[in-house]
Amino acid sequence: MHDLTPEQPTMKWRRFDSGWMISLFGTAIGAGILFLPINAGAGGLWPLLIVTVLIGPMTYFAHRALARMVCVSRRPGDDITVVVRDFFGEGAGKLVTVLYFAAIYPIVLIYGIGITNTVDSLLVNQLGLASPPRWLLSFVLIAVLMLVMVAGQKVMIAVTEWLVYPLILILFAVTLYLIPSWKFDAALLAVPAAPELAMSVWMVIPVLVFAFNHSPAISQFSLAMKREYGAIAPDKASQILKRTTMLLVIFAMGFVWSSVLSLGPAGLDAAREANLPVLSYVANVMDNPFISYLGPAVAITAIASSFFGHYLGAAEGLAGIVRGFFDREGRIGNRTLTIAIAGFMFLTTWAAAIANPSILSLIESLAGPVIAAVLYLMPMYAIRKVPALEQYRGRISNVFVTIAGIVAVGGILISFFR
Numbered sequence: 511m512h513d514l515t516p517e518q519p520t521m522k523w524r525r526f527d528s529g530w531m532i533s534l535f536g537t538a539i540g541a542g543i544l545f546l547p548i549n550a551g552a553g554g555l556w557p558l559l560i561v562t563v564l565i566g567p568m569t570y571f572a573h574r575a576l577a578r579m580v581c582v583s584r585r586p587g588d589d590i591t592v593v594v595r596d597f598f599g600e601g602a603g604k605l606v607t608v609l610y611f612a613a614i615y616p617i618v619l620i621y622g623i624g625i626t627n628t629v630d631s632l633l634v635n636q637l638g639l640a641s642p643p644r645w646l647l648s649f650v651l652i653a654v655l656m657l658v659m660v661a662g663q664k665v666m667i668a669v670t671e672w673l674v675y676p677l678i679l680i681l682f683a684v685t686l687y688l689i690p691s692w693k694f695d696a697a698l699l700a701v702p703a704a705p706e707l708a709m710s711v712w713m714v715i716p717v718l719v720f721a722f723n724h725s726p727a728i729s730q731f732s733l734a735m736k737r738e739y740g741a742i743a744p745d746k747a748s749q750i751l752k753r754t755t756m757l758l759v760i761f762a763m764g765f766v767w768s769s770v771l772s773l774g775p776a777g778l779d780a781a782r783e784a785n786l787p788v789l790s791y792v793a794n795v796m797d798n799p800f801i802s803y804l805g806p807a808v809a810i811t812a813i814a815s816s817f818f819g820h821y822l823g824a825a826e827g828l829a830g831i832v833r834g835f836f837d838r839e840g841r842i843g844n845r846t847l848t849i850a851i852a853g854f855m856f857l858t859t860w861a862a863a864i865a866n867p868s869i870l871s872l873i874e875s876l877a878g879p880v881i882a883a884v885l886y887l888m889p890m891y892a893i894r895k896v897p898a899l900e901q902y903r904g905r906i907s908n909v910f911v912t913i914a915g916i917v918a919v920g921g922i923l924i925s926f927f928r
Contacts, residue, residue, distance in 0.1 A: 521742070526738060531750050531757065533826055534724045535678075538724040539681075539815065539816060540915065547770050550766050551775070554700055555701070556701055556772075558766070562766075562767075565718055565722055567907075567910060568914045569717070569722045572885050572911050572914070575819060575908075576889045577748070578889070579749070582744065584795050589831075590729035591603075594607065597892055604835065607827060609888070618821055619863075620862075623867070624915035625813045628813065635802075643828040645864050648863035651863075680811070685767075686768075691767060692772055709876075719882050724819070726826075727823065730918040732747060777795065789809050821855065886914055886918065887919070
């Protein structure tokens, strides 16, 4: 832990903070952002306007609460899977660890599907090549992503930072580029009846939660804050999370609005049917070399940068399950467990990429609601019940986060009965 001297302002922004802000941004910007316009624009502009207002506070308050859980723990080196067992007891802690893994693991599968579809679309539509065997293409792509992870955390962080900075610039460039093709047609501008408006907003909330989610990195982020800032770690974490959220809202929602206005309802429906990120679909329908190649490049870069953070979270959760349920004595060495988890993650992600289920269905019915339970509801319950978090009780933001979490979890019920 670094001592804070009187000459060093406690909350002064540092390069260390910028690095974490970019890492959190990179964890969030992935398949969710690229698929979000398809769902967000389905109900027209009015539901999109509502969720644009909601997403900033939702994202910031929820991630801040999760970070506080780790920051206030008296055990300085323990991740979220250990912290929840300390807070809730062995039985409840195991359940939360399973939910934590279940919230992140499907996203790793989604990225395996997404990057395979995106590269296949690039080869066929932009490069004019024959579609390679899906089993081979997915094997190569997922193996490359896994090699970066195997190379070590320093290599992973360096690759992520190298990807994210250009990604921010390219997202902004694409947002501006699509402006001349905006279409304010009647279907988008129509004001839906109140029940339809509520249903449209409800349907997009799980995808919204997924798209702005950077909870897989919050555990390691919070531990880094404790090591670097000690007693002021919760305040410093809040400062970084606030700036991360601002960055996400500006660049991600700007991209969403530009994509929705450019494609219109018909284009959004076609992108959903093709099971493609919106930029890959735009590249296929726009006769312009710039967007034809830049669109898939953004999609591939975003998916790759986000894959790494989610892999770390999923591996952390799976290791917690193994240690908590099957190996409490620690008979399995850390290296052996890491290799076994890597093998499991590779094989199952490869199998999902070959099967190619609907990405949006996975997000709507599984990833979004489970993430909401872990990210939104579990920290609120902890604030209510855990003495170490007592100082954060009685705030209106807690009520807001709880309601948002219930709405997102309820999205799974809609998907079952549609």
